[in-house]
Amino acid sequence: MKKFRNLQCRECGRRFPAEAVYVCEYCFGPLEVIYDYGSIDISRDSILEGPLSLWRYKPLLPVHTDSPVTIGEGLTPLLRAGNLEKELGLKELYIKNDSVNPTFSFKDRVVTVAVSRARELGFDTVACASTGNLACSVAAYGKKAGLKTVVFIPADLEKGKVLGAGIYQPRLVGVRGDYDQVNRLCGELAGTFKWGFVNVNLRPYYAEGSKTLGFEVAEQLGFRAPRQVVVPMASGSLLTKIYKGLKEFEELGIIEEAGTRFFGAQASGADPIAEAVRKDEDIIRPVKVKTIAKSLAIGNPADGYYAWDVIKKSGGYAASVTDDEIVEGIKLLASTEGVFTETAGGVTVGVLKKLVENGKIDPELSVVIYITGNGLKTQEAVEKSVSKIEEIEPSLKSFKESCPWAV
Amino acid sequence: MIKVKIPQPLRNLTDGKDEVSLEGNEIGEILLELEKKYPGIKERLRDEEGKLRRFINIFVNGDDIRHLEGEATPVEERDEVSILPAIAGG
Ligand SMILES: [Zn+2]
Numbered sequence: 001m002k003k004f005r006n007l008q009c010r011e012c013g014r015r016f017p018a019e020a021v022y023v024c025e026y027c028f029g030p031l032e033v034i035y036d037y038g039s040i041d042i043s044r045d046s047i048l049e050g051p052l053s054l055w056r057y058k059p060l061l062p063v064h065t066d067s068p069v070t071i072g073e074g075l076t077p078l079l080r081a082g083n084l085e086k087e088l089g090l091k092e093l094y095i096k097n098d099s100v101n102p103t104f105s106f107k108d109r110v111v112t113v114a115v116s117r118a119r120e121l122g123f124d125t126v127a128c129a130s131t132g133n134l135a136c137s138v139a140a141y142g143k144k145a146g147l148k149t150v151v152f153i154p155a156d157l158e159k160g161k162v163l164g165a166g167i168y169q170p171r172l173v174g175v176r177g178d179y180d181q182v183n184r185l186c187g188e189l190a191g192t193f194k195w196g197f198v199n200v201n202l203r204p205y206y207a208e209g210s211k212t213l214g215f216e217v218a219e220q221l222g223f224r225a226p227r228q229v230v231v232p233m234a235s236g237s238l239l240t241k242i243y244k245g246l247k248e249f250e251e252l253g254i255i256e257e258a259g260t261r262f263f264g265a266q267a268s269g270a271d272p273i274a275e276a277v278r279k280d281e282d283i284i285r286p287v288k289v290k291t292i293a294k295s296l297a298i299g300n301p302a303d304g305y306y307a308w309d310v311i312k313k314s315g316g317y318a319a320s321v322t323d324d325e326i327v328e329g330i331k332l333l334a335s336t337e338g339v340f341t342e343t344a345g346g347v348t349v350g351v352l353k354k355l356v357e358n359g360k361i362d363p364e365l366s367v368v369i370y371i372t373g374n375g376l377k378t379q380e381a382v383e384k385s386v387s388k389i390e391e392i393e394p395s396l397k398s399f400k401e402s403c404p405w406a407v
Numbered sequence: 408m409i410k411v412k413i414p415q416p417l418r419n420l421t422d423g424k425d426e427v428s429l430e431g432n433e434i435g436e437i438l439l440e441l442e443k444k445y446p447g448i449k450e451r452l453r454d455e456e457g458k459l460r461r462f463i464n465i466f467v468n469g470d471d472i473r474h475l476e477g478e479a480t481p482v483e484e485r486d487e488v489s490i491l492p493a494i495a496g497g
Binding site: 011022023024025026027028029031180187188189191285286288294300301302305324 | 414416462464469473474479483489
């Protein structure tokens with residue numbers, strides 16, 4: 001018995017075979033993998049005995065192979081954030097530090113699944129459209145899988161990101177245009193070339209990898225769900241999949257139902273989902289984006305409606321923060337907890353602070369914040385915010401004179 | 408005539424064509440022509456109440472019509488209209 005055979009449209013319910021399909025060909029709605037949960041065998045013990053990577057949750061991931069493409073992704077630290085707790089007046093705060101994955105972002109979770117599925121479906125080439133984190137991840141996993149690897153980026157992408165992807169030696173195609181145009185081009189190409197585009201025609205499989213951020217946090221809390229979570233939102237997919245992960249664990253009896261409340265974090269200037277939550281409207285209006293949090297800069301979020309729905313029905317909320325607040329968030333996390341995150345993490349910390357201050361987050365209940373990417377990837381955002389060098393002569397005298405704070 | 412780019416999932420209704428040329432002065436009229444010329448396309452673009460489905464995106468020269476005037480957005484000769492699904496992040 002196979003644990004999945006079909007994809008189903010989230011909008012109209014039509015089913016399709018579990019192949020590489022882009023969207024529902026009837027209504028353009030997103031497709032989701034449908035599992036036969038009755039045939040899935042997973043328990044606390046089987047998880048604890050599993051590999052030390054997210055593949056310990058393989059029964060709930062959409063691949064059949066016994067040899068997935070792995071570089072040791074997942075099982076990242078869940079850190080108790082004592083200093084930040086005091087700073088913000090919270091009782092129990094944890095940081096899920098996903099910036100220490102193989103290519104330094106949570107994208108390795110989705111890409112390990114998508115590339116494994118691509119190989120299983122017989123593709124000899126994997127590809128993606130990206131502005132950074134996804135490019136790095138697809139380049140690394142494509143090479144590890146021994147597949148041809150093509151990464152499409154905007155031609156004027158920052159040097160650091162080109163380096164982070166290019167070092168794996170993929171084909172790196174620079175499109176003269178913005179990210180939206182790169183994305184649309186890849187939509188066209190997926191219809192023309194028989195390639196596996198991880199965020200286009202492999203998206204139903206790809207997105208499922210994010211569930212492991214729900215599974216892992218529950219496992220690391222001793223098989224219990226957090227009461228409140230704060231999740232960064234771009235397309236909104238990550239938040240909906242963390243919700244799905246916790247739900248699956250509840251329904252399979254691996255954890256007790258906890259009624260986790262979901263809080264979404266966006267950057268002002270790219271916050272169509274947060275705007276809809278604030279206005280209490282069920283319409284998500286696309287926006288033209290402008291923010292330093294480039295990894296969250298999506299103006300027309302593909303899973304925005306579903307993220308909105310999870311936030312509303314779980315009793316959560318959403319908020320957005322400015323560029324300055326993002327930088328403050330990055331500094332706050334680094335200087336209290338020793339975790340250096342990229343701009344998306346600054347958004348998450350900034351929104352946590354805001355939601356505690358305005359009373360939306362209950363300070364008495366546990367909170368987990370998801371830190372999804374590494375600070376070394378967005379250095380330009382904090383260049384002016386690091387400690388200044390205090391230069392001295394190599395003598396005790398010079399040190400004492402120049403550094404009066406030393407006592 | 409206005410050029411309209413047809414996405415892959417709809418091409419089985421346009422005899423495989425990835426681009427069609429249509430007459431009209433605004434997006435609403437262009438869509439009406441498209442629906443007349445290629446039966447079956449209307450149900451794909453619109454819900455039971457006749458509203459454009461929420462996962463259908465229509466662009467005029469690269470701008471989403473929700474940033475413009477919706478179906479009342481004017482179009483002229485040489486404008487390029489495209490119909491596209493939303494794509495996930497990266
Ligand atoms: Zn559908």
